[in-house]
Amino acid sequence: MTTTDGPRPATAAPSRLAAHGVTLAYDHRVVAEELTIAIPDNSFTVIIGPNGCGKSTLLRALARLLRPAAGSVLLDGAAIASLPTRQVARTVGLLPQSPTAPDGITVAELVACGRHPHQGLLRRWSEADERATAEAMAATGVAALAERAVDELSGGQRQRVWAAMALAQETPLLLLDEPTTYLDIAHQVEFLDLCARLHEEQGRTLVAVLHDLNQAARYADHLIVLHEGEVAAAGPPGEVVTAELVTEVFGLPCVIIECPETGGPLIVPRARDRIGGSDRLPVGVRLPVGVQSSAV
Amino acid sequence: MSGVGTVEVGDLRSPRQRSRTGPRGRRRARTGTVCLALALTAVAAAVFALGSGDYHIAATDVIKALTGGGDAGDRLVVRELRLPRVATALAAGAALALAGAISQSMVRNPLGSPDMLGFTQGASTGALVVVVVAGGGSAALAGGAVVGGAAAGILIFALARHGGMHGNRLVMVGIGVTAILTGVNSYLLTKAQLTDAARAMLWLTGSLDGRGWNDAAPVLVGLALATPAAALGLSRSLRMLELGDDAAHALGVRTAGTRILALTCTVLLSALAAAAAGPVAFVALTAPQLARRLTRAPGPNLLPSALLGSALLVVSDWLAQHAVPGRQVPAGVVTGLFGGCYLIWLLAVGQDRRRT
Numbered sequence: 001m002t003t004t005d006g007p008r009p010a011t012a013a014p015s016r017l018a019a020h021g022v023t024l025a026y027d028h029r030v031v032a033e034e035l036t037i038a039i040p041d042n043s044f045t046v047i048i049g050p051n052g053c054g055k056s057t058l059l060r061a062l063a064r065l066l067r068p069a070a071g072s073v074l075l076d077g078a079a080i081a082s083l084p085t086r087q088v089a090r091t092v093g094l095l096p097q098s099p100t101a102p103d104g105i106t107v108a109e110l111v112a113c114g115r116h117p118h119q120g121l122l123r124r125w126s127e128a129d130e131r132a133t134a135e136a137m138a139a140t141g142v143a144a145l146a147e148r149a150v151d152e153l154s155g156g157q158r159q160r161v162w163a164a165m166a167l168a169q170e171t172p173l174l175l176l177d178e179p180t181t182y183l184d185i186a187h188q189v190e191f192l193d194l195c196a197r198l199h200e201e202q203g204r205t206l207v208a209v210l211h212d213l214n215q216a217a218r219y220a221d222h223l224i225v226l227h228e229g230e231v232a233a234a235g236p237p238g239e240v241v242t243a244e245l246v247t248e249v250f251g252l253p254c255v256i257i258e259c260p261e262t263g264g265p266l267i268v269p270r271a272r273d274r275i276g277g278s279d280r281l282p283v284g285v286r287l288p289v290g291v292q293s294s295a296v
Numbered sequence: 297m298s299g300v301g302t303v304e305v306g307d308l309r310s311p312r313q314r315s316r317t318g319p320r321g322r323r324r325a326r327t328g329t330v331c332l333a334l335a336l337t338a339v340a341a342a343v344f345a346l347g348s349g350d351y352h353i354a355a356t357d358v359i360k361a362l363t364g365g366g367d368a369g370d371r372l373v374v375r376e377l378r379l380p381r382v383a384t385a386l387a388a389g390a391a392l393a394l395a396g397a398i399s400q401s402m403v404r405n406p407l408g409s410p411d412m413l414g415f416t417q418g419a420s421t422g423a424l425v426v427v428v429v430a431g432g433g434s435a436a437l438a439g440g441a442v443v444g445g446a447a448a449g450i451l452i453f454a455l456a457r458h459g460g461m462h463g464n465r466l467v468m469v470g471i472g473v474t475a476i477l478t479g480v481n482s483y484l485l486t487k488a489q490l491t492d493a494a495r496a497m498l499w500l501t502g503s504l505d506g507r508g509w510n511d512a513a514p515v516l517v518g519l520a521l522a523t524p525a526a527a528l529g530l531s532r533s534l535r536m537l538e539l540g541d542d543a544a545h546a547l548g549v550r551t552a553g554t555r556i557l558a559l560t561c562t563v564l565l566s567a568l569a570a571a572a573a574g575p576v577a578f579v580a581l582t583a584p585q586l587a588r589r590l591t592r593a594p595g596p597n598l599l600p601s602a603l604l605g606s607a608l609l610v611v612s613d614w615l616a617q618h619a620v621p622g623r624q625v626p627a628g629v630v631t632g633l634f635g636g637c638y639l640i641w642l643l644a645v646g647q648d649r650r651r652t
């Protein structure tokens with residue numbers, strides 16, 4: 001698949017969540033126009049693209065945090081903006097990019113917040129709430145931390161706790177906004193492995209915005225590649241990720257090889273002196289203090 | 297402070313009990329104990345305040361007089377002369393603390409109390425306009441305070457609304473409006489007659505001197521209206537809002553609606569409290585923070601804050617009357633001293649925590 005002009009037709013796969021001809025804008029700065037995408041049911045969809053392509057904005061619109069300037073986001077065929085807030089919160093969950101844990105809140109208390117859309121003025125804590133939080137904490141491996149304060153935990157643990165909160169919400173769809181941004185490489189893989197397991201074992205539809213192309217290709221079964229506010233490609237990573245696409249969308253000359261671990265596509269950027277052009281520093285350029293010339 | 301470095305007692309409840317109350321069950325038990333202790337403190341302080349003065353009455357006689365028995369003279373002194381002042385202190389303290397707890401939780405900032413956000417300054421401007429321009433009595437002054445507080449609230453709301461009304465934006469707009477209104481207030485004081493200016497200054501410091509039932513009634517009605525609204529409509533939503541706007545929204549909280557209701561409650565409560573007792577300093581700022589430290593529970597802690605505010609203002613008013621023999625000072629001086637010391641202590645403790 002390559003760049004498409006204008007809105008793409010809806011994919012054949014059944015889809016509960018879709019954006020139909022949406023124009024996304026902050027104040028009057030338009031990020032994307034006439035964007036049409038569909039999230040296939042039970043998929044692990046990853047939205048990817050270079051900085052400023054509108055991928056986080058699109059996720060915010062899907063999570064109904066941003067109202068599209070035109071077009072609409074559809075949930076089960078109805079405009080998401082017209083649905084009751086609580087009903088949406090029982091169907092679509094979100095792990096925000098930078099959530100804040102109140103001072104002194106414990107892991108169990110934070111995870112219990114995920115039950116908010118299932119509770120009401122009169123209907124408070126129930127057996128179902130107890131079971132959902134226990135399962136969410138077990139699935140994310142934070143049950144042993146239940147009584148610990150969230151602000152004492154490491155970054156990786158904290159992200160798993162937030163994931164547990166989103167899981168306790170028991171929504172068939174779960175959106176993740178750059179969930180690995182503040183984690184080191186080992187915790188990034190750990191967290192994405194967790195997402196993959198949840199997707200396989202619980203059959204939830206996951207939609208994540210990721211920065212790392214290789215991680216996206218490794219974990220997604222459906223990729224949506226955005227470029228300057230338009231869908232450049234969408235489909236399984238094996239079909240979508242090509243050297244031409246990466247060069248065109250990311251401006252990164254690369255070769256695609258088979259990943260020795262997963263058999264999926266692995267993007268390897270071309271070495272600088274293999275591309276041609278200026279691979280040496282011009283005469284007289286000084287390196288910043290502390291940078292070895294061999295590292296440049 | 298909360299939870300950090302403290303030894304937590306294990307969860308002693310049976311699984312069945314636990315499943316009925318959820319993970320906040322143990323918190324609730326502690327919060328309940330704290331509320332009971334604070335309520336008893338407020339009542340004890342009130343009884344003590346009702347008994348003390350030039351004509352001393354023992355605590356048992358105060359209770360007898362309150363319940364309709366005892367000596368006729370005691371009844372007159374306790375119920376007619378001293379109770380209005382103490383009731384005003386209890387109600388204004390609770391209203392200020394509740395307003396502070398709601399607004400601090402809403403803007404996710406311990407400095408986000410009505411005195412910092414400009415509502416209290418607005419109430420002061422309203423009262424000063426009445427004193428200087430219209431020269432009205434105490435009822436008109438209180439009315440001016442309510443109108444001024446509400447006007448400042450609407451102005452701050454309108455200015456902060458554009459751009460999503462986020463916590464920090466509200467604080468910045470509030471600081472700006474406070475600065476402007478402080479200037480206006482100073483100008484109004486220079487324009488006032490000397491006697492009016494003296495009366496206005498006493499009110500501005502926050503004083504409970506000579507308060508009658510007509511002063512206590514509006515704030516009591518305001519409390520009766522706002523407390524259920526806050527407890528039922530706001531408490532849970534505010535707890536979710538403390539997770540950040542995006543997370544709260546995803547959990548099904550109407551963030552804009554919650555903010556509007558929270559702001560309305562804050563403006564109403566702080567303006568009514570100011571109308572009754574003047575813009576008493578620091579109660580709205582410190583009471584919710586102290587309550588949080590006592591309950592060690594996250595969230596707005598509305599009820600413990602209100603009870604602590606009541607106790608704080610009654611004790612401060614008693615100290616203002618009796619701490620220096622023969623010299624009465626306005627209650628606002630005592631709460632100001634107390635609040636200032638608290639802020640300095642908070643900074644010192646905060647730095648210790650960061651170092652460890």
